[in-house]
Amino acid sequence: MKSFLLLEDNSLFEGEAFGGPATAYGEVVFNTSMTGYQEMLTDPSYAGQIVVPTYPIIGNYGINDGDIESRRIQVRGFVVREHCEMPSHWQSQKTLTQYLAGNSIPGLSGVDTRSLTRKLRRAGVMMGVLTSEMLVEEARDYLKAQPSYGNVDFVPQVSVLETYQWDNGRPADNEGPHIVVVDLGVKYNILRLLKAAGCNVTVVPCHASADDILKLRPDGVVISPGPGDPALLDYTLKSIEGYVYSMPVMGICLGHQLIGRVFGGKTFKLKFGHRGANHPVKDLDKGTVYITSQNHGYAVDADSIKEGLIVNRININDNTVEGFRHRDLPIFTIQYHSEASPGPRDNEYLFAEFLSMVKKAKR
Secondary structure, eight states: OEEEEEETTOOEEEEEEEESSOOEEEEEEEEOOSSOHHHHHTOGGGTTEEEEEOSSEEOTTOBOTTSOOSSSOOOSEEEOSEEOSSOOOTTOOBOHHHHHHHTTOEEEESOOHHHHHHHHHHHOOEEEEEESSSOHHHHHHHHHTSOOGGGOOOHHHHSOSSOEEEOTTOOOOTTSOEEEEEOSSOOHHHHHHHHHTTOEEEEEOTTOOHHHHHHTOOSEEEEOOOSSOGGGOHHHHHHHHTTTTTSOEEEETHHHHHHHHHTTOOEEEEEEEEEEEEEEEEETTTTEEEEEEEEEEEEEOGGGOOTTEEEEEEETTTOOEEEEEESSSSEEEESSOTTOSSSOOTTTHHHHHHHHHHHHHHO
16 A cells, blocks of 8 residues: 655655554654664654654564563654565564554555655654555645644653552562652663662652652652653653752653753754664763663753753763763763663663662662
């Protein structure tokens, strides 16, 4: 079945439909990872977006139950150069097509994704509609009627509704630290790694107040990644202000941006974002460069930060802020994904650093 992707600048990319027979609209973004398409599909930070992997063949190792990062597929559409219908991997349980179709997510194959990526790099990310159900003129009118990505708060769409304990098959450790994770779009691997490190992990919804969190008597708080514009999250900002001065806090991606806002920082939208598994970040304290996994479209303006936050990590490609530490308080943040999924796993050590901070504060 013929299908196409229409961008808001009227660029048209035609190909073959696969996955679910549906129409999807969203911000069109690209990801430069060579592997990890299942983690991309289930990453809540992709809510409201149509994702374009730059790697030319997708689906070659299939889909399994172990590599999901949330309770459902989060992307609105998936655009690839070529999709594989005969995957080869001992863990594979279904094909990419079956996975998308089972979740009613449309895919588009046969597209010159290199050309599409170059357009998004030159012009910046933009809204688009992916459809096999409309004519081009119908799709153009439909797209004009949809809200812009930056005007929608996607966090309540991906956050849990109720507080719960994450056990991942492991019993509670009475001696382990109690870590509360604020779910703004948390990836499961954050919870897996904290649990594997001996933590008792409680996950709370995005709308949890500071009182709700303090009543749980945590030893530390992790503010998770998530989708969308941090300027729309004043309700979460107010909650963070109620506990950030009283216990160790780690902010990841969107959590990093919100902590930046708490300390006076302003955020801005990047032209085409950082999405992939090969972004170089320099730790200014150690002089070390790490290769990181990233997925974000906004950044914190370094010049706007005050009240004790110190920029201690930068992106080597564009010098944007990749992390803060506080001069006096047990607070640190990273713009990238220490939990990887997909890799690289070079930055998992940051959870150990956070837990060391927690144990020191507890003593």
